[in-house]
Amino acid sequence: MAVVVFSSALAQHTGGAGRVEIEAARVADLVKALCERYPGLRGHIDKMAVAVDDEVHSDARFVRLKPDSEVHFLPRIGGG
Amino acid sequence: MQSIPYQAPASVSEAVALLGSDAEARVLAGGTDLLVQVRGGVRKPSAWIDVKRIPDLLGVSVEGDSIRIGAATPAAVIFEHPELQRLVPGVAEATDLIGSTQIQGRATLGGNLCNASPAADTTPALIAVGAQCIVAGSGGEREIAVEAFATGPGQTALAQGELLVAVRIPKPAARTADAYLRLIPRTEMDIAVVGAGVALTLGDDGTCTQARVAIGAVAPTALLLEEAAAALVGSRVDDDALARVAAAATAAARPIDDKRGTIAYRRKVVGVLAKRAAAIAANRAQER
Amino acid sequence: MSERKFKQVGTRPIRHDGLEKVTGRANFGADYSLPGMLQGAVLRSPHAHAKIVSIDTSPALEVEGVKAVISGRDFPIPTREGDRQQYGDVPDLANNVIARDKVLYHGHAVAAVAATTIEAAQRGAEKIRVEYEVLPPVLDIESAIAPDAAILHDDLVCQGPAPVPSSPTNVARRTLLSGGDIEQGFADSDVVVEREFTTPMVHQGYIEPHATVVETLENGNVTIWCCTQGPFAVRGLTASVTGIELSKIKVIPSEIGGGFGGKTTIYLEPLAVELSRRSGRPVKLVMSREEVFRATGPTSAGRVRVKMGARKDGRLVAAEVVMYYEAGAFPGSPVGAGCMCALSAYCFDHFVIDGYDVVTTKPRVAAYRAPGAPIAAFGVEQVVDEVAERLGLDPIELRLLNAVQENDVAPYGPKYQAIGFRETLEEARKHPNYSATLGPNQGRGVASGFWFNAGLQSSASVHMNEDGTAIVTTGNPDIGGSRAAQAIMVAEELGIGAEQVVPLVGDTESAGYTDLTGGSRTAYATGMAIIEASQDIVRQLRERAAKIWGVELDGVAWEDGRAVPSNGAASDVEPLNLAEIAAQMGATGGPIVAQAAVSPPMAGPGFATHLCDVEVDQETGKVTVLRYTTVQDAGKAVHPSYVEGQMQGGAAQGIGWALNEEYIFDENGVVENPGFLDYRMPVASDLPMIDTVIVEVANPLHPYGVRGVGETPIVPPLACVANAVAAATGKRFTDLPISPPRVLAAIDGD
Numbered sequence A: 001m002a003v004v005v006f007s008s009a010l011a012q013h014t015g016g017a018g019r020v021e022i023e024a025a026r027v028a029d030l031v032k033a034l035c036e037r038y039p040g041l042r043g044h045i046d047k048m049a050v051a052v053d054d055e056v057h058s059d060a061r062f063v064r065l066k067p068d069s070e071v072h073f074l075p076r077i078g079g080g
Numbered sequence B: 001m002q003s004i005p006y007q008a009p010a011s012v013s014e015a016v017a018l019l020g021s022d023a024e025a026r027v028l029a030g031g032t033d034l035l036v037q038v039r040g041g042v043r044k045p046s047a048w049i050d051v052k053r054i055p056d057l058l059g060v061s062v063e064g065d066s067i068r069i070g071a072a073t074p075a076a077v078i079f080e081h082p083e084l085q086r087l088v089p090g091v092a093e094a095t096d097l098i099g100s101t102q103i104q105g106r107a108t109l110g111g112n113l114c115n116a117s118p119a120a121d122t123t124p125a126l127i128a129v130g131a132q133c134i135v136a137g138s139g140g141e142r143e144i145a146v147e148a149f150a151t152g153p154g155q156t157a158l159a160q161g162e163l164l165v166a167v168r169i170p171k172p173a174a175r176t177a178d179a180y181l182r183l184i185p186r187t188e189m190d191i192a193v194v195g196a197g198v199a200l201t202l203g204d205d206g207t208c209t210q211a212r213v214a215i216g217a218v219a220p221t222a223l224l225l226e227e228a229a230a231a232l233v234g235s236r237v238d239d240d241a242l243a244r245v246a247a248a249a250t251a252a253a254r255p256i257d258d259k260r261g262t263i264a265y266r267r268k269v270v271g272v273l274a275k276r277a278a279a280i281a282a283n284r285a286q287e288r
Numbered sequence C: 001m002s003e004r005k006f007k008q009v010g011t012r013p014i015r016h017d018g019l020e021k022v023t024g025r026a027n028f029g030a031d032y033s034l035p036g037m038l039q040g041a042v043l044r045s046p047h048a049h050a051k052i053v054s055i056d057t058s059p060a061l062e063v064e065g066v067k068a069v070i071s072g073r074d075f076p077i078p079t080r081e082g083d084r085q086q087y088g089d090v091p092d093l094a095n096n097v098i099a100r101d102k103v104l105y106h107g108h109a110v111a112a113v114a115a116t117t118i119e120a121a122q123r124g125a126e127k128i129r130v131e132y133e134v135l136p137p138v139l140d141i142e143s144a145i146a147p148d149a150a151i152l153h154d155d156l157v158c159q160g161p162a163p164v165p166s167s168p169t170n171v172a173r174r175t176l177l178s179g180g181d182i183e184q185g186f187a188d189s190d191v192v193v194e195r196e197f198t199t200p201m202v203h204q205g206y207i208e209p210h211a212t213v214v215e216t217l218e219n220g221n222v223t224i225w226c227c228t229q230g231p232f233a234v235r236g237l238t239a240s241v242t243g244i245e246l247s248k249i250k251v252i253p254s255e256i257g258g259g260f261g262g263k264t265t266i267y268l269e270p271l272a273v274e275l276s277r278r279s280g281r282p283v284k285l286v287m288s289r290e291e292v293f294r295a296t297g298p299t300s301a302g303r304v305r306v307k308m309g310a311r312k313d314g315r316l317v318a319a320e321v322v323m324y325y326e327a328g329a330f331p332g333s334p335v336g337a338g339c340m341c342a343l344s345a346y347c348f349d350h351f352v353i354d355g356y357d358v359v360t361t362k363p364r365v366a367a368y369r370a371p372g373a374p375i376a377a378f379g380v381e382q383v384v385d386e387v388a389e390r391l392g393l394d395p396i397e398l399r400l401l402n403a404v405q406e407n408d409v410a411p412y413g414p415k416y417q418a419i420g421f422r423e424t425l426e427e428a429r430k431h432p433n434y435s436a437t438l439g440p441n442q443g444r445g446v447a448s449g450f451w452f453n454a455g456l457q458s459s460a461s462v463h464m465n466e467d468g469t470a471i472v473t474t475g476n477p478d479i480g481g482s483r484a485a486q487a488i489m490v491a492e493e494l495g496i497g498a499e500q501v502v503p504l505v506g507d508t509e510s511a512g513y514t515d516l517t518g519g520s521r522t523a524y525a526t527g528m529a530i531i532e533a534s535q536d537i538v539r540q541l542r543e544r545a546a547k548i549w550g551v552e553l554d555g556v557a558w559e560d561g562r563a564v565p566s567n568g569a570a571s572d573v574e575p576l577n578l579a580e581i582a583a584q585m586g587a588t589g590g591p592i593v594a595q596a597a598v599s600p601p602m603a604g605p606g607f608a609t610h611l612c613d614v615e616v617d618q619e620t621g622k623v624t625v626l627r628y629t630t631v632q633d634a635g636k637a638v639h640p641s642y643v644e645g646q647m648q649g650g651a652a653q654g655i656g657w658a659l660n661e662e663y664i665f666d667e668n669g670v671v672e673n674p675g676f677l678d679y680r681m682p683v684a685s686d687l688p689m690i691d692t693v694i695v696e697v698a699n700p701l702h703p704y705g706v707r708g709v710g711e712t713p714i715v716p717p718l719a720c721v722a723n724a725v726a727a728a729t730g731k732r733f734t735d736l737p738i739s740p741p742r743v744l745a746a747i748d749g750d
């Protein structure tokens, strides 16, 4: 199962849970499952950049997850 | 830009006649102030009177006991003039500070004086060396001391129809030298936050016998400071005298707070520059 | 990868666009003209904050020569549909392009006029009657977040973790990152340094003002010529604002005279489109420098409080950073990125980073080189310096003790892959600048910086000419020498010289979709597409040689720009060079073309360490930069001259930000210094020659190891200069700019 690590800000929507294990094939599935488990995350994590195994994607929906993948949600960054 | 009629008279009298017949016509020298003002909508002249083709307004010459600089002479021609550099290094250094290499190819001494910016760099330097403005009008020529030429920001003693023809600087006496310093936050392409010009004469024993101190950008016009000069005369231009020059300059300054500097800062720094310019002038005089 | 021996990568060929640029032939935004073209002028708000009660544009039409007048009402009501996240919120963008109900800064566009001459357009604009209901301006963070503040947007509710205000506010978003136990961290520290810092709004100061020419046809097709970092962004955003179908818009980027992030959005294009549609004639709009300052995006003013604790042995233990960034008129300051960068160079077991995005009645901020990071680094890197001072440690030594390296966890979550921070510190320590003798009133500063490098989407196509030369086309305007780097990459793969490759900047119809030239992404992401397409070309060249020789593909190898027999096949044939193969394209399968597209993750972050020596005039407060050295991890420098140019340029801009640049607003919110005379960017003579040291720790995500280089170099200088001035004067400068009056006041203790 993939591990999602939440920032303290996002953990406000998970009842304080900072690490959550979840079964998902792709990031989109993971986001869906997370929002079902923690409805408060809706509208937040779906607009964020995502780091999967230390690679940061600005649009990660279809990135495949490995059984031991680690996932982080990050603010999006604008470049100059 | 709107089209504006343009004329380039070949003589002073022709220029004076043109100016006399149209109060809204403006003299165009290098245009480095004027074109910026017209583009910014600050001025709307009815006609350009380009004075760069009038021989009397062009060039630097050293004749008898004075140096004559034509009003339409560009800065670059002035500060590259070897004899002028030697005789009045402070004036040369002031012209060399204007803008940048490109600007100096256009910017004229007359334009700098007639634009009458309180921060104009050549003004304190010229006041320090006791320069006179030679002005022509329909009634002929007259002279105005540089310290009396600007009467307020953008205002001069020129009457309607008058033209600045040249600036006359008395040839410095023995053991006399000048210096000009200004402060800008950058190294070029900026307007003086503070400026100070000093000319002084040393006696054989190193005592200062005559001095003129002028400061710029700290009042509506550049100021000639009697008290600062008095602090130098009779001294050996030592630290004590320099401290008094600084204090006198600071006391005389009447600056404003604006985007280019604060009152407190300008007052302090005008003292610093006045004393530093005095020290440089004294060193130069010593070597003569 | 690291084994690969490069032949072209790392060389310094003359840039392909150099001749046109140095001879003035290159066309920039304002250089385009079309027959029958009208000139436009924009009417801008005289107030920083006001409701638009009414606009009467009809008097403008009475001016001779005026052909069209528009106001905000002539645009569709902006919706969030088709929001293109990476460029920000479309309704806000639309309202920034032209105000509808409210003006939110002095200079905000309210109407535009097109006429046969610029004078007629300006006269027309002056005739437009606008009735305003003036509201109080909101000009700094304090007053924006005060309980009785005038609210800019009635529907703005703060996003982010609690506690945040729940009623309409001027705080748009809170970002919070934390780890460990901050109280414990400070309790465990032997020294704690705490300071608050402020930085003013500053502008990118690109030389070329925004300019556009637009032509519309009867069938609704629109062509836009403009200077931009992203033609596809201009297309997408203009479509959103005008309601025109995206496919009817074609954007042709001109050469670009600087952008630094400021040309990643749109201002004039929708206005010119609408004026052109109404008049049926091409329309040109060009900003004056004053308009650029008043109405285009600078970067945020910021307030940053940093508290940092360390043990006696130099280990950093805990840090708390609270940041407020001004977004200007609409939400969207780079405070989120600032939060992610603030502590990312060092390992802290305990940290809190708390950021607030605050709206004020000032121009809407736009991206500026490493958006958000320099402001954070200004605070953090000064506090790091002070910690080192308090502990009696060398500032580079302290940084080395705490520097992040591969597999360390970043404060924003993931682990670092290969990064080159320590290498920059070690190179800086070895550099002669670090041991140069300092005289009286001189001081040395050190600071480091961190920045992400974007990935995003890129495409590239490569095709062969009949003579064996190649053309590479991408959708990235060349803002920092990217053409030369792109040609080098093609040349590397093909085994030819960079001068045998023509690099082209395509338009939105001749290049595949490509994201901005920005985010330090072009050499990395677009480079990947170019390399992939070039490798495809090489495969095709081998195929053609195999056909000519009558062997299988694996009987042909590609070496030094030639097909050579391999695996013992056709060993009796002479190698075929590119020209020989290209000459036979028709007989071997037709033209040789290839394209590739990528959407890679972000490149590994870039780190830099800078050194700065200054001298301070104790009597005037003037700071002179004596020496400046930048050391940066480029991953791999494709064209080292342009990497060095980026390092020097970023440092120069950062030094300006540190010493003299600032927007000066009067009490009504009017910018008092909207020109380069009083907005004091450094001039060439203000700076010493900036020395550069390129470190190369390969980015594992790129075939050559490239990581972006364009933004990182502006991150350290603010703090680096401040640290140097502190060393020279014994005073800490926590407010930018470190201008002569401020320095003198500190020295004199008043």
Ligand SMILES: Cc1cc2nc3c(=O)[nH]c(=O)nc-3n(C[C@H](O)[C@H](O)[C@H](O)COP(=O)(O)OP(=O)(O)OC[C@H]3O[C@@H](n4cnc5c(N)ncnc54)[C@H](O)[C@@H]3O)c2cc1C
Pocket (backbone or CB within 6 Å): B026, B027, B028, B029, B030, B031, B032, B033, B034, B035, B036, B051, B071, B072, B097, B098, B099, B100, B103, B106, B107, B108, B109, B110, B111, B112, B113, B114, B115, B119, B120, B121, B122, B162, B163, B164, B165, B189, B190, B191, B192
């Ligand atoms: C980028 C830049 C940098 C600058 N830097 C400096 C600086 O460092 N220091 C400084 O002091 N100034 C500076 N200036 C201002 C300007 O260059 C100088 O004041 C210059 O000397 C003006 O000369 P000009 O020949 O260009 O004058 P113009 O613009 O042609 O004229 C200025 C004014 O004087 C009047 N005038 C000119 N000649 C005469 C005459 N003979 N008789 C009567 N009226 C006349 C004109 O009608 C006009 O009103 C700078 C300007 C720019 C654009």
